[in-house]
Amino acid sequence: MSSNQEPRMGSYIGIVIGLVIIVGIEVILAYQHLPVRTLFFSLLCLSCLEAFVGIMYLMHVKYERPLLFWTMLPATLFVLVLLNYVWPDAYRMARMSLLK
Amino acid sequence: MSESGLTIGGEHGELLEASPYGIEKKKLGMWIFIVSDACTFATFLFGYGYMRVGSQNWGTPFEFPTILNGIVMTLVLLSSSLTMLAAVRAAQEGQKASAYKWLGLTMLLGTIFAILHLREWFKMISEGWRLFSNPTGGAAQFGACFFSVTGLHLAHVISGVIALLIIARGFSRGRYDASHVETAGLYWHFVDLVWMFVFPMMYLMNAR
Numbered sequence: 001m002s003s004n005q006e007p008r009m010g011s012y013i014g015i016v017i018g019l020v021i022i023v024g025i026e027v028i029l030a031y032q033h034l035p036v037r038t039l040f041f042s043l044l045c046l047s048c049l050e051a052f053v054g055i056m057y058l059m060h061v062k063y064e065r066p067l068l069f070w071t072m073l074p075a076t077l078f079v080l081v082l083l084n085y086v087w088p089d090a091y092r093m094a095r096m097s098l099l100k
Numbered sequence: 101m102s103e104s105g106l107t108i109g110g111e112h113g114e115l116l117e118a119s120p121y122g123i124e125k126k127k128l129g130m131w132i133f134i135v136s137d138a139c140t141f142a143t144f145l146f147g148y149g150y151m152r153v154g155s156q157n158w159g160t161p162f163e164f165p166t167i168l169n170g171i172v173m174t175l176v177l178l179s180s181s182l183t184m185l186a187a188v189r190a191a192q193e194g195q196k197a198s199a200y201k202w203l204g205l206t207m208l209l210g211t212i213f214a215i216l217h218l219r220e221w222f223k224m225i226s227e228g229w230r231l232f233s234n235p236t237g238g239a240a241q242f243g244a245c246f247f248s249v250t251g252l253h254l255a256h257v258i259s260g261v262i263a264l265l266i267i268a269r270g271f272s273r274g275r276y277d278a279s280h281v282e283t284a285g286l287y288w289h290f291v292d293l294v295w296m297f298v299f300p301m302m303y304l305m306n307a308r
Contacts, residue, residue, distance in 0.1 A: 012185050026304055027171060030304035036305075039304075040152065040153055040301075040305060043305065044300075047300055050296040051297070054296070058181055058289045059286055059290070059293075064121070064122065065123075075135060076138060076139065080142055
C-alpha cells in the first residue's frame with residue numbers, strides 16, 4: 001500500500017536519465033587509468049549511489065512507511081559487514097601466491 | 101480494500117492488527133527475498149572484489165567493443181525498468197491493455213539483454229575463455245568470477261522474463277491483480293539494480 005504521493009512518469013524518466021549519467025561517469029572513470037583500488041572504490045561508491053536512488057524511487061521505498069526501510073537496511077548491512085570480515089582471506093591467498 | 105488494511109472478523113478479530121509495514125504480504129515476502137538475494141550477489145562480488153584488488157597480475161582483457169556491448173546492455177535494462185514502472189502504473193489505473201503492452205515491452209527488453217549477454221559469452225568461449233582458463237595470460241580465476249557472477253545475474257533476468265510472462269497472462273485473464281504486477285516489478289527493478297554493480301565491477305574494472 002503506497003501513499004498517493006508517487007511521482008509521475010516524467011519524474012521516473014528523469015531518475016533513469018540520472019542513472020544513465022552515473023553509468024557514463026563510471027565509463028569515463030574506467031578509462032582514466034586510476035590505481036586499481038581507487039577505481040574499485042570509486043565505482044563501488046557510484047554503484048551504491050545508483051542502488052540507493054533505485055531502491056528509494058524505482059522500488060518506491062521512499063513512498064512506503066519508514067519502518068520497511070529501517071527493517072531491511074540494518075539486516076542487509078549486518079550481513080555485508082560480516083562478509084567483510086570473511087573475505088580478506090583472499091589477501092592471504094594472494095600472499096601465498098595462490099593467485100597467478 | 102488493500103490486504104494490509106484487513107483484519108479478520110469474528111471473535112478473534114480484535115487480536116489481529118494491520119501490517120506494521122503497510123504493505124501486502126506478497127510484497128513483504130518479495131522484499132525479504134530481495135534482501136537475501138542481495139546478500140547472495142554481495143557474497144559473489146565481495147569475493148571477486150578481494151581477488152581483483154589483491155591479485156598482482158589480474159589483467160584487463162576487455163577491449164572497447166566488449167565495454168560498448170555492456171553499455172548497450174545497461175541501457176536496455178534501465179529502459180526495461182522504465183517500461184516496468186509504466187506497466188505497474190497502468191495496472192494500478194485498471195488499464196489492462198496498456199499494462200499488458202508495457203509488460204510485453206519489458207519482457208522484450210529483458211530478452212534482448214539476455215541475447216546480448218549470451219552473444220558475449222559465446223564470443224569469449226570461442227576465444228578460449230573457460231572457468232579456470234585465461235587466454236590472455238592473466239589470473240586464471242577471471243573466467244570463474246566473470247561467468248559465475250554474470251551467469252547468476254543472467255539466470256535472474258531469464259527467471260524474471262518467465263515470471264513476467266506468467267504475471268502478464270494471469271493479469272490479462274483476471275487471475276492476478278495490480279498488486280501482483282507491482283510485486284513482479286519489485287523483482288525486476290532489483291535485477292536491474294544488481295546489474296548496476298555487475299557492470300562496473302566485472303566489465304569496467306577489466307577495461308583495457
